[in-house]
Amino acid sequence: MYVYDEHDRQIISERVNQFRRQTERFLAGQLKEEVYLPLRLQNGLYVQRLAPMLRIAVPYGMLNVAQLRKLAHITRHYDKGYCHITTRQNIQLNWPNLEDVPDILAELAEVEMHAIQTSGNCIRNVTSDQFAGVATDEIIDPRPYCEIIRQWSTLHPEFAFLPRKFKIAVSGSEEDRAAIRFHDIGLQIVKNDSGAIGFKVLVGGGLGRTPVIGQVVREFLPEQDLLTYLEAIVRHYNLNGRRDNKYKARIKILVRAMGVEAYAAAIEQEWDKIHDSQALLTDKEINRTKSFFTEPDYESFDEKSCADTLNERAQKDKDFSNWLAHNVGKHRVAGYRTVTLSLKPNGIAPGDITDSQLEAIADLAEEYSFGEVRSTHEQNLVFADVQTAHLRRLWRALTKLGFATANIGTLTDMICCPGGDYCSLANAKSIPVAEAIQNEFDDLDYIYDLGEIELNISGCMNACGHHHIGHIGILGVDKRGEEFYQIQLGGAQGNNANIGKVLGPSFSRESVPNVIRKLLDVYVESRVEGEAFVETYHRVGITPFKERVYAKAN
Amino acid sequence: MPKLIKDGILTQNEWQWLVTDEAAPSAEALETGKWIVPFSVYLTLKSEGLGNAKNLGVWLASADNVQDLAPHLKDLNIVGLNFEKFADGRSFSQARIIREQLDFGGEIRVNGDFYQDQMFYLARSGVNAFLIEDDANSESMIESLSDFSDSYQAACDEPQPLFRRRV
Numbered sequence: 001m002y003v004y005d006e007h008d009r010q011i012i013s014e015r016v017n018q019f020r021r022q023t024e025r026f027l028a029g030q031l032k033e034e035v036y037l038p039l040r041l042q043n044g045l046y047v048q049r050l051a052p053m054l055r056i057a058v059p060y061g062m063l064n065v066a067q068l069r070k071l072a073h074i075t076r077h078y079d080k081g082y083c084h085i086t087t088r089q090n091i092q093l094n095w096p097n098l099e100d101v102p103d104i105l106a107e108l109a110e111v112e113m114h115a116i117q118t119s120g121n122c123i124r125n126v127t128s129d130q131f132a133g134v135a136t137d138e139i140i141d142p143r144p145y146c147e148i149i150r151q152w153s154t155l156h157p158e159f160a161f162l163p164r165k166f167k168i169a170v171s172g173s174e175e176d177r178a179a180i181r182f183h184d185i186g187l188q189i190v191k192n193d194s195g196a197i198g199f200k201v202l203v204g205g206g207l208g209r210t211p212v213i214g215q216v217v218r219e220f221l222p223e224q225d226l227l228t229y230l231e232a233i234v235r236h237y238n239l240n241g242r243r244d245n246k247y248k249a250r251i252k253i254l255v256r257a258m259g260v261e262a263y264a265a266a267i268e269q270e271w272d273k274i275h276d277s278q279a280l281l282t283d284k285e286i287n288r289t290k291s292f293f294t295e296p297d298y299e300s301f302d303e304k305s306c307a308d309t310l311n312e313r314a315q316k317d318k319d320f321s322n323w324l325a326h327n328v329g330k331h332r333v334a335g336y337r338t339v340t341l342s343l344k345p346n347g348i349a350p351g352d353i354t355d356s357q358l359e360a361i362a363d364l365a366e367e368y369s370f371g372e373v374r375s376t377h378e379q380n381l382v383f384a385d386v387q388t389a390h391l392r393r394l395w396r397a398l399t400k401l402g403f404a405t406a407n408i409g410t411l412t413d414m415i416c417c418p419g420g421d422y423c424s425l426a427n428a429k430s431i432p433v434a435e436a437i438q439n440e441f442d443d444l445d446y447i448y449d450l451g452e453i454e455l456n457i458s459g460c461m462n463a464c465g466h467h468h469i470g471h472i473g474i475l476g477v478d479k480r481g482e483e484f485y486q487i488q489l490g491g492a493q494g495n496n497a498n499i500g501k502v503l504g505p506s507f508s509r510e511s512v513p514n515v516i517r518k519l520l521d522v523y524v525e526s527r528v529e530g531e532a533f534v535e536t537y538h539r540v541g542i543t544p545f546k547e548r549v550y551a552k553a554n
Numbered sequence: 555m556p557k558l559i560k561d562g563i564l565t566q567n568e569w570q571w572l573v574t575d576e577a578a579p580s581a582e583a584l585e586t587g588k589w590i591v592p593f594s595v596y597l598t599l600k601s602e603g604l605g606n607a608k609n610l611g612v613w614l615a616s617a618d619n620v621q622d623l624a625p626h627l628k629d630l631n632i633v634g635l636n637f638e639k640f641a642d643g644r645s646f647s648q649a650r651i652i653r654e655q656l657d658f659g660g661e662i663r664v665n666g667d668f669y670q671d672q673m674f675y676l677a678r679s680g681v682n683a684f685l686i687e688d689d690a691n692s693e694s695m696i697e698s699l700s701d702f703s704d705s706y707q708a709a710c711d712e713p714q715p716l717f718r719r720r721v
């Protein structure tokens with residue numbers, strides 16, 4: 001994991017001091033609310049429905065145990081004892097006091113964390129694959145490049161007042177687990193024919209009101225050119241992105257208006273002016289950053305005998321074997337596995353976690369996974385480096401803590417935004433919908449039979465719950481002041497990215513679980529052997545689903 | 555009368571900022587005073603053979619294309635940038651292009667709806683003069699110019715990014 005040096009420490013602590021002075025000026029009435037607003041936003045502080053909300057950056061999802069313990073302390077001391085993992089791998093506090101925020105930021109700085117640019121119209125926290133460094137299909141570890149981007153974008157003087165927010169994601173593996181096609185810039189690490197490392201650059205993806213899949217503007221960008229090229233894209237956007245209408249201000253609208261070819265040509269032209277500037281990356285810097293992401297001290301094991309022992313144990317215990325099948329994943333190194341901690345047990349808002357749970361997770365990470373944890377955009381946590389021989393013990397411990405629900409990748413591993421319970425932009429609540437679905441579908445055997453399904457819920461068009469890319473997407477809408485829910489089908493993240501189609505008229509909250517039930521029935525009746533929900537949907541189309549769900553009305 | 559912070563100190567402002575719908579300064583007015591005028595006014599005055607670097611400057615609105623300014627920079631000592639709305643960040647890129655790509659060594663002055671907490675970033679982007687309200691707390695504003703003692707990125711104040719300076 002990246003470790004701060006005195007420069008990083010100084011920049012982050014000066015930022016805390018700056019925000020402390022700004023907050024003092026605001027509280028003393030010397031800074032107008034409208035001027036304080038972008039300042040606090042760029043330090044992660046929203047003012048929400050019930051209280052301020054503080055969004056803490058977790059750069060590309062990496063956390064160490066000192067950070068987890070600090071977060072536990074902060075949620076306990078400054079908040080109500082729990083926090084929330086967001087769909088951009090960040091951590092949110094729901095109830096801090098505005099006056100306390102400078103102190104919270106100072107505490108975070110002690111463990112090399114901050115809340116810089118987690119909101120506002122600026123370059124946001126860069127996100128990546130939760131299995132970076134350990135995935136079996138990895139081409140190159142994306143984290144060093146993420147860190148390089150983090151530093152470049154942090155307090156960038158030119159890009160703090162963009163037309164709209166700006167999100168970058170990096171994937172270093174064959175299968176895209178970072179949803180790079182739905183970011184303002186998506187970077188796919190590739191190697192060219194001569195083995196040189198570079199990036200395929202996608203621009204203009206995004207969810208929200210106008211969901212768009214990003215388009216390729218460059219097939220191969222040499223790694224040294226990363227920052228100059230990003231600078232060209234963001235400068236062009238800063239000058240040319242629309243500022244007259246907030247809903248048309250994202251870069252996707254600019255790319256679409258220009259057409260991707262003209263757009264790509266404009267970027268090359270912009271880049272031409274700066275591509276040999278001092279921002280050109282040096283091998284020294286790339287290697288320096290890479291040196292923070294070296295392998296931990298893996299022990300050597302024989303994979304086959306490890307796998308055999310594990311299988312033997314699994315056969316004797318159905319619960320353990322379910323957990324292995326769903327929450328445990330392959331690892332690049334023999335005798336190791338990844339473990340996903342499900343933050344989606346029945347009855348808990350997806351992604352919520354308490355202070356003492358954070359501490360318990362820190363202890364387990366120390367014992368079983370080299371003291372590191374990752375957050376995922378599906379709002380779960382991951383231990384990336386667990387020995388197979390430790391899995392059973394870890395499973396027991398996680399079961400006690402409530403993180404061993406064996407539902408990863410299934411219907412009940414939902415993505416869900418905070419919605420109307422917390423968010424002032426919401427049209428409708430989303431957490432109670434997630435709960436109702438979890439209650440309706442609590443039979444694990446049925447869930448397993450359904451196989452891989454992604455169900456995503458957003459409380460409004462802003463799409464923080466990624467409803468457009470759920471196989472089943474649920475969107476809260478406002479119908480004459482009442483909360484209703486629109487359902488979409490066929491969305492997908494990953495390499496076969498797709499935007500879901502609206503099923504038809506929206507539903508009341510009470511009827512949502514039943515509608516989902518009918519959709520699943522259609523799938524179960526129509527599927528052919530081995531076909532996943534979304535595959536059946538693409539084969540049979542939306543009509544049979546529509547007919548079943550709206551049968552009575554017809 | 556607005557005050558001026560230039561190169562980090564409070565100084566006398568000698569230039570008049572002509573707002574968009576004001577009449578262009580006459581030849582006499584140019585003899586006796588110094589004017590920063592909108593780009594279109596600048597072009598008209600120049601076509602009439604009026605004004606020189608000592609008494610005529612130009613200011614750009616956020617929507618103006620900085621590249622159009624390139625052929626004129628050799629005749630200018632001062633370029634203004636106007637913030638219509640503080641959240642409109644185009645001035646940052648405009649300043650940086652004028653400084654770094656068009657190699658302008660004169661004064662870049664901002665006016666309008668910018669605020670104190672943007673000054674550090676503006677200075678990094680190449681702005682060296684700030685026109686502020688008469689009653690503004692200039693001391694506190696000048697302090698904001700040194701909110702940070704180091705930065706990650708290369709910019710106008712520091713041509714090398716931190717990664718090239720790290721030992």
Ligand code: SF4
Pocket residue numbers: 417418419420423424425426427458459460461462463464465
């Ligand atoms: S999708 Fe809407 S309701 Fe949900 S968190 Fe985002 S803004 Fe709030």
